[in-house]
Amino acid sequence: MAERDDLIASIAATTADYREADGEAPTPERIERWVGQFDAAVQLPILREMDHVLKQTYFSRDGTRKFLAGLFQTEKLVGEDPCAFWKGVKFLDIQGGGASQKEMLALFSKVLEKQCGFEAADCGAAPHAFVYLDDAIFTGNRVRRDLETWIAEQAPAEAKVHVITIALHSGGQYYANGKIKEAAKAAGKSIDLTWWRAIELEDRRAHTTTSDVLRPVAIPDDEGVKAYVGAMRYQPNLRTAGHVGGNGIFSSDAGRQLLESEFLKAGVRIRQMCPHLNQYQRPLGNMILETLGFGSLIVTFRNCPNNAPLALWAGDPWYPLFPRTTNSDTSLRRFMAMLAQEDF
Secondary structure (H helix, E strand, O other): OHHHHHHHHHHHHHOOOOOHHHOOOOOHHHHHHHHOOOOHHHHHHHHHHHHHHHHHHEEOHHHHHHHHHHHHOOHHHHOOOHHHHHHOEEEOOOOOOOOHHHHHHHHHHHHHHHHHOOOHHHOOOOOOEEEEEEEEEOOOHHHHHHHHHHHHHOOOOEEEEEEEEEEEEHHHHHHHHHHHHHHHHHHOOEEEEEEEEEEEEOOOHHHHHHOOOOOOOOOOOOHHHHHHHHOOOOOOOOOOOOOOOOOOOOOOHHHHHHHHHHHHHHHHHHHHHOOOOOOOEEOOEEOOOOOOOOOOOOEEOOEOOOOOOHHHHOOOOOOOOOOOOOOHHHHHHHHHHHHHOOOO
């Protein structure tokens, strides 16, 4: 049991500030209860692989703080005078759902206040550029919808827009970039769009074999999974074994295949037992396209995306490792209260 206890303690330490303001951090007791829902033979291997994975994919508050501190002085973006650059930027607060943009803006305001003596709300009286700041981009639908609406209703005839995230997925960025350019053309506006990120994760269909997301190499010998796949209009795009992806998220291909198979089986079971899930909340994560799921393993200290496997976040009666916030307004108020007490 020593290894099991050590792994559980390590996972708890990595994710200790997950939704801290809401009291939802994965304690050793939560982790034990969560992994106990899998077959006994795979519980220890799952803990081993998740311990490795979360060290690559979990973005803590401190990690986010370091990202934003680095962003502040990224010379390729801001030039030689960061305060002058940011003072002339208009920060877009236009997100149609969730609180991630508001929280990221609040965090970056702390950086600006400390470094320059002004906040994000004080910037951009006569903007030379616009900034869309968020924690991550998955399918690209959210940033696409937000900027399409902004372009149609608020954007000037010409605008320089920087989309800045900690992480983005290549397919989502490619999709959103194309749709945003179409929206600009339809509106008769010139929008110069640049994307910035600390980490880029491969998820494009043409690069399935070298992807950084969960893409099974085979359909597990599981009646529930076989029935789920059998009901799909198109057979899923399977990965060729032997790759861990370019970002080293997985410890090995064997460890990766374990998560792909076990999370897929669990996801199908969860869909059967959780009636509140909609049709797009697929076993390996939310996705409008009919697939086995998006398969991202990115989790931030403020929330777990629904594009992650259901096994990580779905609840009632499944017991989640990372419960998602269901009330973004309440969660935002708690986050802001906690932030007000911090020396960022």
